[in-house]
Amino acid sequence: MTLTDEKLAPIFADLVNRNQGEVEFHQALNEVLSSLGRVIGKHPDYAEKGLIERICEPERQIMFRVPWVDDAGQVQINRGFRVEFNSALGPFKGGLRFHPSVTLGIVKFLGFEQVFKNALTGMPIGGGKGGADFDPKGRSEMEVMRFCQSYMTELYRHIGEYTDVPAGDIGVGQREIGFMFGQYKRITNRYESGVLTGKGLTWGGSRVRKEATGYGAVYFIREMLKSRGEDFAGKRVVVSGSGNVAIYAMEKAAEFGGKVVACSDSDGVIYDEGGIDLELLKEIKEVRRGRVEKYVALRGNGAHFVKNGCIWDAECDIAIPAATQNELTGRDARALVKNGVVAVGEGANMPCTPEAVRVFMDANILFGPGKATNAGGVATSALEMQQNASRDSWTFEKTEDRLAAIMIAIHDRCASTADEYGLPGNYVAGANIAGFLRVAEAMDALGVV
Numbered sequence: 001m002t003l004t005d006e007k008l009a010p011i012f013a014d015l016v017n018r019n020q021g022e023v024e025f026h027q028a029l030n031e032v033l034s035s036l037g038r039v040i041g042k043h044p045d046y047a048e049k050g051l052i053e054r055i056c057e058p059e060r061q062i063m064f065r066v067p068w069v070d071d072a073g074q075v076q077i078n079r080g081f082r083v084e085f086n087s088a089l090g091p092f093k094g095g096l097r098f099h100p101s102v103t104l105g106i107v108k109f110l111g112f113e114q115v116f117k118n119a120l121t122g123m124p125i126g127g128g129k130g131g132a133d134f135d136p137k138g139r140s141e142m143e144v145m146r147f148c149q150s151y152m153t154e155l156y157r158h159i160g161e162y163t164d165v166p167a168g169d170i171g172v173g174q175r176e177i178g179f180m181f182g183q184y185k186r187i188t189n190r191y192e193s194g195v196l197t198g199k200g201l202t203w204g205g206s207r208v209r210k211e212a213t214g215y216g217a218v219y220f221i222r223e224m225l226k227s228r229g230e231d232f233a234g235k236r237v238v239v240s241g242s243g244n245v246a247i248y249a250m251e252k253a254a255e256f257g258g259k260v261v262a263c264s265d266s267d268g269v270i271y272d273e274g275g276i277d278l279e280l281l282k283e284i285k286e287v288r289r290g291r292v293e294k295y296v297a298l299r300g301n302g303a304h305f306v307k308n309g310c311i312w313d314a315e316c317d318i319a320i321p322a323a324t325q326n327e328l329t330g331r332d333a334r335a336l337v338k339n340g341v342v343a344v345g346e347g348a349n350m351p352c353t354p355e356a357v358r359v360f361m362d363a364n365i366l367f368g369p370g371k372a373t374n375a376g377g378v379a380t381s382a383l384e385m386q387q388n389a390s391r392d393s394w395t396f397e398k399t400e401d402r403l404a405a406i407m408i409a410i411h412d413r414c415a416s417t418a419d420e421y422g423l424p425g426n427y428v429a430g431a432n433i434a435g436f437l438r439v440a441e442a443m444d445a446l447g448v449v
């Protein structure tokens with residue numbers, strides 16, 4: 001990874017040096033800094049005031065032991081994290097990821113992305129991220145509950161409605177948020193609804209939050225397609241993953257007339273030329289917490305499963321990587337381009353490698369970066385905070401209308417910023433620059449803090 005800008009290259013080299021071994025964080029830093037050369041040209045004072053170095057340094061990083069007892073009576077130890085990255089625009093905001101791959105470097109990359117993503121939503125939220133190297137796979141509900149309670153027993157002292165507001169991410173859904181909210185309420189003796197988002201509807205949650213990241217991604221892709229006079233109707237859509245983001249991206253893509261033919265999990269890929277049956281998939285994933293392979297036997301009409309298959313070899317017009325970071329490589333991107341893909345929207349955080357992004361850009365494929373495309377989830381979290389603050393609860397229609405308007409605004413902001421900086425159609429640069437400018441302006445106004 002090299003940066004050529006003479007002001008930014010030494011900053012990046014220094015960041016790599018002082019965050020050693022954190023390769024995903026370096027990748028996220030490199031991607032944003034690569035877009036900022038033109039910004040410094042227009043705003044030299046931002047560089048002089050050290051705003052670039054400051055925005056790349058988390059305000060606070062918390063790491064803690066999470067001890068718990070499994071069903072066999074064995075003591076288990078995990079590591080918990082919360083990186084409070086930037087609070088210039090509002091309380092730290094961002095999800096918690098429970099996955100064995102979670103390290104400080106992963107949480108820092110996610111927290112850094114979140115700062116710009118949250119800024120793009122136009123809402124008053126700073127950026128942060130957290131999680132643990134806990135693997136929920138194969139754990140009983142009681143084990144998950146004990147883990148969540150132990151995790152919150154430390155985390156509670158760092159968060160609050162006006163301080164830091166976590167939500168879900170990989171491995172953390174409504175069930176886990178419920179266990180954590182219950183523990184927070186018990187420890188603090190406060191029914192502080194606004195301390196966590198992604199809550200259930202009967203205990204302070206917002207309609208559309210569950211669907212928001214996937215729906216939002218498809219709204220964003222629809223706007224990109226519109227810019228070239230196209231739409232979803234009749235297009236073949238492939239979505240990697242089968243979690244919350246993937247399921248609701250598929251649902252909205254189908255509603256817009258797309259034909260969703262494949263999705264996946266870490267075991268393999270399911271293909272269904274008849275169009276993925278989403279009610280069946282939801283039953284398998286959300287109710288039974290099962291693996292996608294089950295879909296084939298239950299569907300039974302020509303759907304098939306390829307163990308360890310590569311979903312990006314499937315022919316499609318629209319690709320939505322919605323599983324995890326660096327899941328779509330340069331090779332995969334070339335396969336997609338060869339097969340005629342017209343648009344790619346990142347549903348996950350940083351799912352495309354830098355080489356893959358370059359392949360899409362060089363081929364003039366519409367490419368929506370995650371910090372813009374998947375911002376609908378956190379934007380709806382901010383709507384949940386709004387409803388909590390006013391002790392109100394909106395209808396599905398009103399909430400979805402707000403989400404759609406936010407996604408259109410994000411798209412337009414990215415597109416117009418890219419135009420303004422002489423890079424028309426470059427949503428990566430548009431998102432990085434627009435996000436940076438909003439945070440930098442607020443940081444500048446708040447002084448050296």
Ligand code: GLU
Pocket residue numbers: 093094095096165166167168169170197349374375377378379381
């Ligand atoms: N984890 C989600 C994200 O990557 C949502 C965060 C939130 O709602 O705070 O944006």
